[in-house]
Every structure is written in structure tokens, then in C-alpha cells.
Amino acid sequence: MLDFIVLFLTVGIPLSSALLLAALGETVNQRSGVFNLGCEGVMSMGAFVGMLIPFMAGGSAQVAWYVNLAGLVAAAVVGALFGLLFGVVVIRFGAPQGIAGIGLQLFGTGLAGTLYRHFIGGAQGVYGIGALKIPVLSDLPIVGKMLFSCNPMVYFAFLMVPAVHALLFKTPWGLRVRACGTMPRAADSMGIDVSRTRYQALAFGSAMAGLAGAYLSVCYAKIFTDSLIGGRGFIAVALVYFGHWSPVGVMGGALLFSLAQALQLAVQAYGFTTFPYEFLVMLPYVLVVVVLIFVGKSKHVGPAMLGKPFNREMRT
Amino acid sequence: MKHFKMVYTAGVIALAVLLTLGVAAMILCVLGANVLDTFYVIFCYPFTTLKNLSGVINIMTPLTIVGVGICVAYRSGIVNIGGEGQMIMGLLCAVVFALNTSLPAAAALPVTLLIGMLGGAIWGALPGLLRAKFGVSELLSTVMFNYIATQFYAYCLRVPLLDPAVAGGSGDPQTVKLNTSLWLPRMNEVVPTLDKGMRFHVGIFIALALAVIVFLFMWKTPAGFRMRAAGASDRAARYGGISVSKYLVLAMCISGACCGLAGTVEILGVHHRGLGSCTGGYGFSGIVVALFGGLHPLGVIPAAFFFAVISYGCSALQINKIPVPSNMIDVLQGLVILVIVAAKLIIANPYLMDRAQRRVTKLLGRKEGA
Numbered sequence: 001m002l003d004f005i006v007l008f009l010t011v012g013i014p015l016s017s018a019l020l021l022a023a024l025g026e027t028v029n030q031r032s033g034v035f036n037l038g039c040e041g042v043m044s045m046g047a048f049v050g051m052l053i054p055f056m057a058g059g060s061a062q063v064a065w066y067v068n069l070a071g072l073v074a075a076a077v078v079g080a081l082f083g084l085l086f087g088v089v090v091i092r093f094g095a096p097q098g099i100a101g102i103g104l105q106l107f108g109t110g111l112a113g114t115l116y117r118h119f120i121g122g123a124q125g126v127y128g129i130g131a132l133k134i135p136v137l138s139d140l141p142i143v144g145k146m147l148f149s150c151n152p153m154v155y156f157a158f159l160m161v162p163a164v165h166a167l168l169f170k171t172p173w174g175l176r177v178r179a180c181g182t183m184p185r186a187a188d189s190m191g192i193d194v195s196r197t198r199y200q201a202l203a204f205g206s207a208m209a210g211l212a213g214a215y216l217s218v219c220y221a222k223i224f225t226d227s228l229i230g231g232r233g234f235i236a237v238a239l240v241y242f243g244h245w246s247p248v249g250v251m252g253g254a255l256l257f258s259l260a261q262a263l264q265l266a267v268q269a270y271g272f273t274t275f276p277y278e279f280l281v282m283l284p285y286v287l288v289v290v291v292l293i294f295v296g297k298s299k300h301v302g303p304a305m306l307g308k309p310f311n312r313e314m315r316t
Numbered sequence: 317m318k319h320f321k322m323v324y325t326a327g328v329i330a331l332a333v334l335l336t337l338g339v340a341a342m343i344l345c346v347l348g349a350n351v352l353d354t355f356y357v358i359f360c361y362p363f364t365t366l367k368n369l370s371g372v373i374n375i376m377t378p379l380t381i382v383g384v385g386i387c388v389a390y391r392s393g394i395v396n397i398g399g400e401g402q403m404i405m406g407l408l409c410a411v412v413f414a415l416n417t418s419l420p421a422a423a424a425l426p427v428t429l430l431i432g433m434l435g436g437a438i439w440g441a442l443p444g445l446l447r448a449k450f451g452v453s454e455l456l457s458t459v460m461f462n463y464i465a466t467q468f469y470a471y472c473l474r475v476p477l478l479d480p481a482v483a484g485g486s487g488d489p490q491t492v493k494l495n496t497s498l499w500l501p502r503m504n505e506v507v508p509t510l511d512k513g514m515r516f517h518v519g520i521f522i523a524l525a526l527a528v529i530v531f532l533f534m535w536k537t538p539a540g541f542r543m544r545a546a547g548a549s550d551r552a553a554r555y556g557g558i559s560v561s562k563y564l565v566l567a568m569c570i571s572g573a574c575c576g577l578a579g580t581v582e583i584l585g586v587h588h589r590g591l592g593s594c595t596g597g598y599g600f601s602g603i604v605v606a607l608f609g610g611l612h613p614l615g616v617i618p619a620a621f622f623f624a625v626i627s628y629g630c631s632a633l634q635i636n637k638i639p640v641p642s643n644m645i646d647v648l649q650g651l652v653i654l655v656i657v658a659a660k661l662i663i664a665n666p667y668l669m670d671r672a673q674r675r676v677t678k679l680l681g682r683k684e685g686a
Contacts, residue, residue: 037455041650088658095657098395098455102603103653110646111343117641118347226643234459241456278471285463292452292460313667 440572
């Protein structure tokens with residue numbers, strides 16, 4: 001039983017990192033009032049670009065650490081660019097964000113798949129980034145294996161939780177972002193450039209989504225496929241609702257859903273084949289719906305102007 | 317300058333088309349493909365033979381039906397991204413019924429179609445109810461329902477409905493073939509005098525009829541008016557005594573029924589059995605089609621035809637020896653959505669139009685002066 005729980009957590013924690021990074025980025029987006037449903041597409045592009053650079057440098061052989069790092073940085077940059085592209089459509093022109101998000105999702109996943117087939121093709125992987133054992137701590141029994149022998153990006157993802165919290169709630173920029181999501185008109189009258197702040201938030205959030213994708217391709221699966229992201233972008237958006245737009249809540253959500261996914265993998269690994277695994281794969285998605293039902297009823301309210309374009313020339 | 321609004325609209329649309337083609341051309345250049353050849357295959361190759369054109373019509377059929385369904389939902393103020401899941405649940409119900417029915421053939425086919433619609437309607441009603449009762453955003457719930465439906469369908473194919481012929485083998489799970497009396501016949505089977513190339517199935521007539529019926533329902537009946545009112549302004553509709561949540565659920569039911577029908581028609585017309593991945597992404601493409609068709613059931617028909625052409629063109633790239641993966645269709649669709657939603661707002665924005673008009677007048681005035 002203990003073995004099972006250890007396996008379950010060792011699988012679950014790395015799984016949660018991609019969700020966590022993307023959902024933290026989406027939190028910043030939504031706090032600024034922009035609902036980015038295209039997260040999935042941005043993650044896809046991030047996954048492709050993040051893998052492309054190490055692959056170009058050394059194929060599936062091991063490459064120097066700075067090449068992998070360059071891949072991650074490139075993924076973040078491409079993510080930010082996609083965020084700005086989305087910003088032009090929804091901030092500059094005020095397009096409906098849900099539909100534009102679907103457009104971004106199709107564009108991103110399609111482009112990543114197309115470019116992947118051209119530049120890499122087939123089922124070729126990269127060596128990727130290996131686990132980083134933290135000295136001393138990783139030698140601890142059980143906990144060492146679970147918490148302190150993870151991929152560097154896993155540590156990074158969890159470190160981003162307090163970082164994003166501080167960014168949103170302890171810096172002037174965070175205050176501006178929250179003001180733009182809650183009451184853009186008031187923010188505007190105080191001399192805050194609402195569009196610029198939203199562009200900045202969108203660039204930051206999408207860079208995080210790009211990194212989340214790169215984590216999946218460079219650190220987790222070490223390969224790119226069309227179904228690599230597999231709906232994680234959409235779940236990340238739902239997690240933001242689950243976490244009541246707070247980084248700590250989002251972390252709780254990411255862990256819960258990843259553990260639900262890990263349960264399925266662990267059950268399969270232990271050979272309970274008689275139980276149809278499709279129902280276990282379904283479990284996280286069902287959980288999302290159930291959670292959304294309760295979030296809808298809760299007293300916590302999200303950014304008041306979430307998803308509403310702001311135009312200072314129009315009366316509301 | 318009397319007709320400036322028309323000129324402006326046409327100009328924005330032309331710019332949008334150029335922008336889409338320009339970005340697509342850039343991507344093709346990156347891929348090292350000949351841009352003109354690629355565009356030729358995407359836009360013209362589908363028209364070269366009757367067989368190709370039939371292929372286009374077979375793609376157009378589900379696209380039209382899903383697009384009409386998305387229109388109904390969108391007009392009623394709810395964005396249905398769950399077309400994929402509703403197609404799956406619809407076709408699953410239809411396949412289960414078709415495999416077990418003992419009705420005479422003449423009755424079985426319409427009943428199968430109805431059961432497919434019913435399956436889709438129920439799956440569509442769930443996110444509608446969640447939105448109406450609990451305020452759950454349909455943008456998220458419908459996506460989750462897509463994944464749930466996909467997994468449930470995969471289970472049904474793998475275990476209870478598995479074709480014994482592939483059981484234990486390495487092939488993809490699928491059901492046994494449906495009884496031939498339930499297949500939607502091909503055109504050249506219905507009218508034997510037609511050319512052999514007319515291979516498209518009669519589902520297209522169902523799709524066209526559906527578009528007209530939905531148009532009449534949405535624009536010529538009180539219920540349709542109330543649904544559109546609820547979508548245009550839910551507050552005003554509520555003030556006018558319309559039960560917005562009731563019509564929201566109804567709209568999702570109709571939308572889901574359309575998607576379910578699309579899945580069923582696809583199975584009965586093309587695949588003739590339940591397979592994995594037989595929805596072909598139509599649930600998402602339907603959104604693009606609906607937007608491109610101006611969110612109007614009759615506008616959906618030409619839009620579906622256009623997207624069927626480029627979709628068929630993209631899938632034919634490889635056999636025409638053009639090194640562009642067929643994923644290009646997603647890229648084009650995503651681009652089209654982004655460009656359309658932006659262009660629509662530019663056209664509708666009176667300030668932007670005013671500014672453009674002043675600039676143009678100034679430019680023209682200068683020319684006349686010089």
C-alpha cells in the first residue's frame with residue numbers, strides 16, 4: 001500500500017507542474033480581465049519550440065544545459081508573442097474572447113503540428129532535462145524520492161506560486177493588473193493605461209503557458225505529439241476558477257487534478273486491468289465539472305470585468 | 317461618399333482575406349513549399365473532378381449541420397464548443413440502436429437519425445442546465461464534456477461494441493458494419509443515370525433541409541424570436557417576460573441535436589460503422605463555419621462549402637506531392653477565426669469608420685486639388 005501511495009505521488013507531482021505553470025499564467029491573464037481560452041494553443045507552440053532548439057543542436061543526444069535553457073526561453077518568448085497576437089485581437093479590436101480563444105487554440109495546435117512534421121517529423125525525441133537531485137534532502141526516505149528528486153522545472157513551477165502571488169498582491173504592477181480586471185474605468189481615470197497593462201499581463205501569462213508546454217516536451221515526455229497537451233490548456237483555465245483566481249488555490253487545484261490523473265496511471269501500473277481505464281481517464285474532467293458547479297455557487301467572485309473588452313471612448 | 321459604409325466594409329473584408337492569405341503564405345514559405353502550387357491544390361484541386369467534388373460535399377454535410385447547430389446556440393447567447401462530444405454521443409446512441417433494431421428498413425433509418433439527435437440533445441442540454449442552474453461557464457463545461465464523451469466512446473468501442481473480428485488483434489477498435497439497409501445511399505445509387513463520380517451520399521439534402529428549417533424556426537416563430545431575444549440581451553428579454561434560462565437550455569438541446577445528427581449522418585453515410593476519431597474535428601470546424609456564415613443558418617451553407625473545399629484541399633496536399641502536412645487546415649481555420657472576429661469589430665466600430673472616412677476624404681480632396 002505504501003508503495004502504491006509513493007508511486008502515486010511520484011507520478012502526480014511532476015504531472016501537476018505543467019498545469020500549475022499554465023494556470024498561474026492564466027491567473028494573471030484573468031486578473032487583468034482577459035479570458036484566454038487559447039492557452040492550449042500557446043502551450044502547443046511552447047512545447048514545439050522548446051523541443052526544437054535542443055533537437056536542432058543535437059538530435060536525440062544529450063546537449064549542453066544552456067541549449068536546453070535556450071529552448072525553454074524560446075518557448076516563453078514564443079508564448080509571449082502569441083499572447084500579444086491574441087491581445088491585438090481581443091484588446092485592440094475588442095473581439096469576443098471565448099471565440100477568439102478557440103481561434104488561437106486551433107491556430108497554435110495546428111501550427112505546432114505542421115511545423116513539427118516539417119522540422120522534426122516522425123517519433124523522434126530529445127534527451128531533455130533530467131531530474132535534479134537536491135543533495136542531502138533527496139536521500140531522505142520516501143519524501144526524498146517524492147519531493148526532492150524532481151525535474152528542475154518542477155521546482156521552478158512550485159517556486160512560481162509565491163512569486164506570482166507576490167507579483168499580483170505585493171507590487172504596484174499587480175495592483176494595476178487587478179484594477180484593470182475589476183474596474184478598468186476607475187483604473188483608466190487614475191491614469192493607468194488599461195490596454196497596456198492587459199497586454200503586459202497577457203504576455204506574461206502566455207509566456208508561462210509556453211513554458212508549461214516546453215516542460216511537457218523537454219522535461220516530461222521528451223517528445224512532441226499532436227496530443228501531447230491533451231486538453232491541459234483547457235483544464236488550466238478551469239483551474240483558475242477552481243482556485244478563485246489566487247495562486248495558492250490554483251496550486252491546490254493543479255495538485256488535486258494531477259493526483260486524479262496519477263491515480264489512473266498508478267492503477268494501470270499495478271495491473272487492475274479489469275476496471276475499464278477510460279473511466280479513470282475521465283475522472284479529472286468530471287472533477288472539473290463538479291468543481292465548477294460549486295465555484296459557481298460560492299461567494300468568491302472573480303475579476304468583475306473578466307472577458308469584457310474595455311474601450312475608453314464608449315459609455316457603458 | 318454616400319456609399320462609404322459599403323466601400324469600408326468591402327475594404328476591411330478584402331484586407332482580412334489578404335492578411336489571412338499572407339500569413340498562410342509566410343508559413344508555407346517557412347515550410348519550403350511552393351506557395352502558388354499549394355494554394356492551387358487547396359483552392360482549385362477539389363473542383364478538378366466529380367469525384368473530388370463529391371468528397372467536398374461529403375465533408376460539407378456534417379459541417380453544415382454542426383454549423384447550423386452552433387448558430388442556434390450562439391444566437392441564443394451561449395457558445396457551444398461541445399459539438400465534438402455531442403456528435404460522439406449522438407452517433408453512439410444511433411450506432412447502438414442501429415445494431416440492435418429489428419424495425420423494417422424504411423422505418424429504421426429515420427428512427428436512427430432521430431435517436432442520434434436525441435443523444436446529442438441530451439449531451440448538449442447538460443452544459444445548458446449547468447449554465448442556467450449553477451452559472452457554470454459553458455466555455456469550460458462543454459470542453460470537459462467533450463473529453464468525457466470521447467473516453468466513454470472509446471470504452472464502448474473497446475468493450476461492449478467491439479467487432480469480434482478485430483478483438484484481440486492489434487487493429488483499432490471498431491464496431492461491426494451496420495446493416496446496409498441503414499446506410500445513406502450515394503447519389504449514383506439513387507439515380508443510376510448519374511455519372512459514377514457523383515459519389516456523395518444523400519445526407520447533404522438532410523443538411524440543406526435542416527438549415528432551412530432552423531432558419532424558419534429561429535426567424536419566423538415566437539419561440540425562435542424569444543431565443544434570439546435572450547441571446548441579444550438577456551436583461552431586456554427577462555424584462556419582457558421571457559424565461560431566459562429555459563430558452564438557454566432549449567437552445568443547447570437544439571444545438572446538441574444538430575451535432576448528434578451530424579455524427580449520425582457521418583456514420584450512416586461515410587463510415588458505416590462506429591470507429592474511433594470518426595468525428596473528424598467537425599465539432600470545432602463547425603464553429604468556424606458558423607462564424608464565417610455570419611451566424612445565420614442560410615449563411616452557413618456557403619461557408620460550409622468553402623471550408624469543405626479547403627479542408628479537402630489540405631488533405632489532398634500529400635498526394636499531390638506538396639510537402640505540407642494536413643494539419644495546415646487547423647492553422648487556416650484558427651487564422652480565419654482570429655481575423656473574422658477582429659474584422660467584424662472593425663466593421664461595427666463607428667469611430668474607426670469615421671476616422672477612415674475622414675482620411676479617405678482628405679486624400680481624395682488633395683488629389684482633386686492637385
